[in-house]
Amino acid sequence: MVAFPVSENVARMQASSTLKAAQAAAELRAKGVDVIDLSVGEPDFDTPQFIKDYAIEALGLGITKYTASSGLASFREAIANFYSRRFGASINPADIAAACGGKQALFNAAACILNPGDELLIPRPYWVTFPEIGTFCRARNVFIDTEETDFILTADQVRDAISIRSKLLIINSPNNPTGRVIPPDEMRRIVEVCAERGVYVLTDECYLLFVYPPAEAYSLAALDAQTRKHVCVAGSFSKTYAMTGWRSGYTIANPEWTRAMVKLQSHSATHPTSFVQYACGKALDDAERSRVAVETMLAEYERRRAYLIPALNEIPGFKVSVPEGAFYAFADVRALVGKRWASSEKFAESLLKDAHTVVTDGAGFGADGFIRISYATSLENLERAIANIKQVIERA
Ligand SMILES: Cc1ncc(COP(=O)(O)O)c(C=O)c1O
Numbered sequence: 001m002v003a004f005p006v007s008e009n010v011a012r013m014q015a016s017s018t019l020k021a022a023q024a025a026a027e028l029r030a031k032g033v034d035v036i037d038l039s040v041g042e043p044d045f046d047t048p049q050f051i052k053d054y055a056i057e058a059l060g061l062g063i064t065k066y067t068a069s070s071g072l073a074s075f076r077e078a079i080a081n082f083y084s085r086r087f088g089a090s091i092n093p094a095d096i097a098a099a100c101g102g103k104q105a106l107f108n109a110a111a112c113i114l115n116p117g118d119e120l121l122i123p124r125p126y127w128v129t130f131p132e133i134g135t136f137c138r139a140r141n142v143f144i145d146t147e148e149t150d151f152i153l154t155a156d157q158v159r160d161a162i163s164i165r166s167k168l169l170i171i172n173s174p175n176n177p178t179g180r181v182i183p184p185d186e187m188r189r190i191v192e193v194c195a196e197r198g199v200y201v202l203t204d205e206c207y208l209l210f211v212y213p214p215a216e217a218y219s220l221a222a223l224d225a226q227t228r229k230h231v232c233v234a235g236s237f238s239k240t241y242a243m244t245g246w247r248s249g250y251t252i253a254n255p256e257w258t259r260a261m262v263k264l265q266s267h268s269a270t271h272p273t274s275f276v277q278y279a280c281g282k283a284l285d286d287a288e289r290s291r292v293a294v295e296t297m298l299a300e301y302e303r304r305r306a307y308l309i310p311a312l313n314e315i316p317g318f319k320v321s322v323p324e325g326a327f328y329a330f331a332d333v334r335a336l337v338g339k340r341w342a343s344s345e346k347f348a349e350s351l352l353k354d355a356h357t358v359v360t361d362g363a364g365f366g367a368d369g370f371i372r373i374s375y376a377t378s379l380e381n382l383e384r385a386i387a388n389i390k391q392v393i394e395r396a
Helices: 017-030 049-060 073-087 101-111 129-136 155-161 184-196 255-266 274-285 287-313 344-355 379-395
Strands: 096-099 119-124 140-145 166-172 200-204 231-236 249-252 328-332 370-374
Touching: 017 344, 049 274, 049 287, 073 096, 073 249, 073 274, 096 101, 096 255, 101 129, 101 166, 101 200, 101 231, 101 249, 101 255, 119 129, 119 155, 129 140, 140 155, 155 184, 166 184, 184 200, 249 255, 274 287, 287 328, 287 379, 344 370, 344 379
Parallel strands: 119 140, 119 166, 166 200, 200 231
Antiparallel strands: 096 249, 231 249, 328 370
16 A cells, blocks of 8 residues: 655654653553553643633524634633733734634744744743644754753843744743743843844743742733734633633734734634633633632642652652742653663653653653653642652662
8 A cells, every 4th residue: 555645744743742641641541550640731620610601601692603713802802901901911902813722823823934944943841842833834943952041041042042044932931841930031031132133932821820929920912012023922721721622722913923823724723613712701801700710720739839849859869940830840860860761761661660650751842861740630649659759769
């Protein structure tokens, strides 16, 4: 049989390494094994009931037809009002476009600015999808190592990485996989450095509100209108409101960038589901209930973080910086690698095989020698996982 001629653009892309870990866990579970899954990239909470009720209301109202490709006007206005309330931002709803989750928002934004050969600047470690988007667009991925600054990207690092071919910098704060948060002043400096050199910034704000005090949530949407022309914000309801399956996100960008993204989307997904847009808009307008829902989840993540980080740092061979946001701990296990295990991948395999505990190897994030541990799971699971990891290391 002749091999199927997969297009070059797609053939060059790698399958998601985070999904591999989840798949391994699912296979073990199917065999009846009690697996502790710390590879999950989604909240373990259900969507708040009031948001589900808004979706049901939308169906009752017959909001079941096509919307504009840019999304329902009420959805975009609700987003603009949210950024105004929360961050003092002044955004024209016309500069907002609905997308099917943060992922499509990022894809739309990158595909509408990158040409073959353009440089896409990607801080490393990175979320697995970033280089794949660059690869699909035939851009040249240029990585900026951030280990020296404990995984917090600085404007100086960006300045050093920019070349004549640089077109777009993609940043993600709070960060997946490190959980680190770039301070607002540094974020603004990063944009200034880029703007001076004609480089655009795509900011993945998927974990926007998952920031633990004393750090504070900050969005580049709050920049003054002139500086914001160089920025596209990719937002998402997935993590913040525990709505991963709803596929709801959006972009905030200058009018030309927005028009291009809407054109692209009009020939692909068209728009995110109409009644999902309605429910998300209503949820944001229901500011008090939204605030309480997010704060309740955040408080639980914080409780887990308070247990997990010191517990990980007590394990011989583990080193973890305190994440200021998201729900991931990124552990440096290089002290173990080279001794009992040849790589962090082998260590992750041992944890799976010998302790039925699933973590994600750092190699997929461009950080060999690290593992990512998600605490979007119960405290009880985290306690069991820590005991398991200790046992595997002791037995080695
Ligand atoms: C950093 C980051 N960006 C974007 C996404 C995509 O989220 P969604 O497409 O569900 O909004 C994820 C999901 O894991 C993520 O971790």
